[in-house]
Amino acid sequence: MPPLIHKWNHSYAILSSVAFPHKKILFAGTHDSKILCFDLSTYNLAKTIQLGDEEEAHTRSSVLCLAKSQDERYLFSAGADSLVRIWSVGELSPNGGVFITELTTLYSLIDIGDIFSIKYLDAHQTIVFGCQNANMMYMSGIMDRLNGKPRCDDVNRLPQRRYDRFFDSNGPGSQGDSARCNSPSPGCYESRKNHTIMEVPLRNTIPYAHNSFIYSIQPLSGANVQLPDAFYQNGLTRASTEFIISGGGDGLSKIWALSMKNKGCADVKLLAEMDNNESVLCQVVQFPFLYCGLNGGFVKIWDLNLDELVATLQSSSKCDIVSISVYEDHIFASHEKGVTKFFKDETFEWLVDDGLVLSTEILRKKCTGSSFLRLAAGGKSGSLTLYNISELVEETHHRGSKINTKISEAANEAQKSKLKLDYQAILDNDNMQETLRELMSFKTVSAFTESQYVIDSRRCASYLQQAFTSLGASCNLLPTGSNDNPLVHALFKGKSKSKPKSKIVWYGHYDIISPGDPSKWTTDPYMLTCENGFLKGRGVTDNKGPLVAAMYSAGSAFLEGTLENDIIFLVEGQEESNSQGFVEAVKKHQNLLGNDVDWILFSNSYWIDEKIPCLNYGLRGVINARVTIWSDAPDRHSGLDGGVHREPTTDLSRVLSKLQDDDGHVLIPGFYAPLGELKAEEEARFKEIIQRADLCESVTLEKLMAKWTKPSLSITNMKVSGPGNSTVIPRSASATISIRVVPEQEVHEIKESLESFVTQSFKRLETPNHFKFQVLNEAEPWLGNPENAVYQILREEIRDAWGIDPLFIREGGSIPQVRFLERTLNASAIQIPCGQSTDNAHLNNEQLRIENWYKMRQILHKAFNRL
Template sequence: MNQNFTSPIIPHPSLSRELQSESGNPVLVHSLHEAKSSVLSLAATDEYIFSGNQNEEISVWNKTTFQLKCTLRGHTGSVLDLEYAPDKNWLFSSSGDSTIRVWSTETLEPLYLIDPYLETGAGDLFSLTWSSTLQTIYVGCQNTSLQWFSFKGAPPPTLSSNPTCSTPSSSPPTISPSVSRKAHKFFDSYPQYERRAADIHANNGVQSGSRTPRIPGRGSPDSTGSVIPHPKEFVAIPPENVIDSAHYGYIYCMTYLREGDKTGVQIATGSGDETVKVWSCKPDNLVPELVHEFSFSHGAVLALVAKGDTIYAGCQDGYVKVLDLETKTLVRTIIVQEGVDILAMSRLGSDLYTCSANGWIKRWSSAFDCTASWKAHDGISLSSLVTKRSSGEFCLVTGGNDDHINVWDVKPPKVRVRPTEDEEENKCAHSCIGTGTFHDTMIYALSKFITIPSISSDPAHREDCRQSAIWLRKCLGQLGAHTHLLPTGEGNNPIVLATFKGSINEKPKRRILFYGHYDVISAPFTPSNNANQNTSPASPTAPFDMPTTSAATPALSTSSGGWTSDAFTLTGRNGYLYGRGATDNKGPIIAVACAAADLLSRRALEVDLVFLVEGEEEFGSTGFEDSVEKHKDLIGDIDAILVSNSTWIGDDRPCITYGLRGVIRCGLQIVGPHPDLHSGVEGGAVAEPMMDMVKLLATLTEGDRTVRIPGFYDAVRPQTDKEKESYKLLSEVTQRPASLLSSRWREPSLTVHNVEISGPKNATVIPACVKAQISIRIVPDQDLDTIVKALQEYLQSSFDSQDSPNSLKFQVEHTADWWLGDLEDHWFKSLESAVQEEWGVAPLQIREGGSIPSVPYLEKVFKCHALHLPMGQSSDQAHLPDERISLVNLQKGKAVVERFLVKVAQEV
């Protein structure tokens, strides 16, 4: 197939708009230098910035002067996490040496040393979080355990009156004679021959390089000869304060979520097992109870940050998962940079800062747009925090493996004006109306989707179709769906399966399947006579202006039969979006997806919406049925099927489609016993296959287009009085005869599509082989198999009556059954109501003369009803040059779906 364009590069899958600019990036305020050490963790008080490094130390920086105050020593492994407890003025540090140390943020002296259960068997202690309500520190361990230690009833440390720092000039802390600690089975053991149990008074002569004996109140010299003061108290996590195998991977990160008077507190943990778990810890029972588990397929969860009921999970492959605690749903995915680990995250107001393994930091708005992006470190960005400077201004502090801690000037985002009570009530009353944010996302996503020439009928575009499926899967995933690609057999395009999961609660949820297709037909580009008009096309990647004309604005003239603009660049003109697939079927797919995402963001999605989007609909849906059968369990139970793959009967009145004709597409071939012959030599002497084909095709219909196949009309459902009234109304609306509408929608038909011949196709050749393609459109209650059999028998009988020496071959190339919806069904009633509320007028009930093979098939497989919501107008030029969809129709189509999903959820 000849295509006059070059296949474009597959667009970047991110739906986040790039709104950053050089002037909008944060300014570097100051840079702090660590001596040849990666900065793994950060914490801050009003006075200090604390940085934990790979050199086993914690540096203390003055927030005002940015000078190094001192260095806290004691760990014998990398300092992996720091947690500040403002209510206690304590700093917790966890390390690769399998200990947690507690420091005073006022005197900077060590207070406690906490051994995890199993001590070194717990491995690296990656993460910490403090609960002031429970006075408890929670620890995430390398051995996959979740441990905690409560300071209620713990021995209080004896504080010295003067600040102490572990530097060469520091003096040893005051020794408390009443200190007690747990005996270490190795360091506090007696010689084996003494057969005595270990106790804290034992001295077995520890060798150099071994773990330092923990003797309270004494100092140990470091490599420089400085005395490192020991903690005042040594405590251990008891075995009952441990959840073994809390995850099936290292617990890399942890964050405090929220607390309540009766429910206690909640924490979240992220792990290498690609999950985030939410735990509830009650005051009367500190044992964390698993509340919910979020599972992903985007690598280990390396960073967590929370705000209110929202959790942000940074993953190993460059994705951020946005999770809602109240509904227990995934509401959005942000693609930061694919394949580049997200190692740290911080929040300031509604802004999210992500730190990646390539040294870059990006800022994301509440609308998930990228508003800043800059290279923060010459290496890996490992840690971050947002804190206030002494001036009251906010700063973002980041640490990297380039030996630097960088301080960036950042500002909180502008607070949106709180809506008035009337506006709030109006919002509640019309909770299905979409937001401008998702309108922008919808157009931005569609502009990318259109650029992929996913032409299923052309083998040259097979890879474009596959890339279209991959892109769509990532698109739906970012909008909050759980996604899969389903194979349909070798050489066929995959199916995109995506599920938007509704709120998890005690109420049963309905599951609705949305069927669509991402493939399109070809679009040869031949500029039209209007190609040079001053129509000012909008940028395909920028939000489009709303139309200034009515939805019925006629299409631009395409008298030359070509496109006014590039078919695979979404172009906005006069309130319409032009591009192949805009109305059939990429526009409706994106609109329905954004409707689900909008409801998710408002915690209003109370149903599961399952997307099943194929890539072969325009080419026979090859492999679709087999794949659905194979993966039926993965798709799950379905209560109703929603389709949006057609147009209105006109341009001004919304419609609901309740019927489709079926189709039987056949190939005929008549072959003679001779090769191609010269008509001047053999004309009149042989039975010509072309003459046989012409006679055979002529026997199929009468002069009034009545099909002559015996019994063809026997099963056709008679027209009811209600239908007659409906056609009369539609005739008045469309200014078309009711009989014409009836013949197009509810009466069967036969069409001859083409005739092809062998040979050089000139006027002197008698072709040896002639092929023809015919199709039959069937209606209720015609049986597909019965009609196929009757057609074959009739063709063979007609051909035999010609007594020709040539031979006839008959092949069924494609079939699809008819479909008729139930207008009295509550699903249709809900959809009608949603359309009327959004458009302010009752929708017209129409049928379609075309066929969608998968609709009746899906009804049979899932044993439920289907309903069809057309979004486009009759003038949208589907399958023709200058295909388009109205901005108004796209936006209102999205809003109708939102209303519909809310309505059917309330009917449970």
């Protein structure tokens, strides 16, 4: 299977698709009467159009076919309601929306059944569509007619309002004269809900164009097609003639000439027939060849100049070919099992788990501006998938180290000769995604000491070194201990001549926590999955996604020659394991950082909801400690020894009970002494959060203040020896205490007070059992200054990117090394969250919205030069 770029899921089958690549839009027609509009830049679902009247269920219709105008101004849809709809399509807005308006609805007075195929011929504003009743119909001068807008007032002329379906309709007029238009004439309109209704004249019908359903219509002329003179015979002229090829269930492909006349009429001539011997389910024209997808897995290729059969191919699955796409003689044929690619004498087939593939669409690089050639495939299961097919068509393909090799060569050239190179193709978002894909594949669980994870973590650090170097940075791996993952240090040198350079440190980490039970994930946690506008996988939001966005922000500016400030990256591999070795490594190699760091930036938290971007200026610290009590005796039976000896579990319970009173108030001496009143400006920020953020009703101002500005104590884990059944008295018992501290408190003071308090509580029990207190890990709290220059610059850039002011928030969690870096580098830290409240960091199905990721890169790209 080729690499998957993105996948969207819908509840019903995707029946048709059409791309507007210059507008970065992909449309999909569904079985449940919807047209889905996807943003190809952010992969968000930009709009859902529901067909038919909201109050009338019988007007709903499967969208069987879609088409577009060459200038991408108009979308055309048709399907099971016997109607053709014309839509005006605007540009994607900066916030990801798109304005789409239904301009007109075309209908026929005769019952034509389902519309299986539709195409728009731009030269003469002509819509051609193929019908279930074997008729082919057309309407010319569409846009000119819309500008005229004569009117009638009878919506009951629309076929879906007659209630009876194909072959048994009562037809217009059978319900009385009220079903007829007051002035029935070809081209009749009605103004309804800001659009018009247009009747296709009966004279614009080609009756029994085939002896079966008409599944396919393809234009033969176009911007890139220059037809030979042989097509223009018997009075046909280039200026007035359009050519189409229709394909039907009768096995025939037919070439038609539509010679346009005045008043939207045309002379229609059948020029040639090609017998495929099997039903023609789909067709593609790349002149001079016609590619026909047939029953039985056959693909036939015809030379249109000579009306000769060139080749007959067959997929190994022998399933009906229901959609076909062609790129430079590479044929992609979809069927019930998946997709088969034919090229010369080679056949490549990949199976899909989603079942029947019903539509395919190739998105060319020159149109989308992306680095990869893409194939969009819509399936019966409701999936719409983008595949990277660059490798399959033998194009230059850059992934992982291959990307970096090319970038490195370009960077060296830029440094040596200062040539202005176009780096966009190798630094676009597609390549950024491929770098993240490689990074996600490393199983960098720092808590696991098995060789697989140790080796993968070292390989990941080496990959990051290669990636940084390729983006133009100088990079070193710094040891942190014999068994600990190395620290990655990278420097992008700025070139500012207009002002003194700033030095910014970006702090991040490449290690992750364990994904846990894979069965609880809907995707492979170690494989980047792009689905429904989100990136998914372990570490995608914590912290590999934000790290890659920051790398590409600095790297692209450096390679473009626009980076003004020095950007230093410190990326550790032990953050999820108490940052073991980090402090020692930074102190040992502080010469690489210097004594003139201005700012420390990091992104390791999330928005407070799913809608409003945030800036984070505070974190609680943490002290995790374990208390263990054990006896010299082995595990015992409660029936034999119960009530005879002092039991470790009972002693532990008594010690833990002394930590808090009945109201949850912490009783450790001096615990609350340093705390003061919340400042008025902070309380105002918290009130703004309550007012603006989309929070559940249970979140109150008091609860926000409690978890962000107040310390807490929790018992997070309890363990006992023995089998754990109800009759065994354990010889040992332990509990983990987790204390969250706030900036007013000193970690070492709280830690010492906790140890002294539980030790004295145990001694007062006068028990023969033994006691041990152990600090597992600790992290200092952090409080930034939301009024400083960097926060204000980031605020402006966020407002520019998202069109909304960010919220200034704090968080109850901890990041161990922020305060250490502030003290060591004598610089202020600033946090810019990337993900949303629903990212599921440290949980199953971790994710990061692609739009957030792209905007993060955009924001940092500008901010790095403004700091």
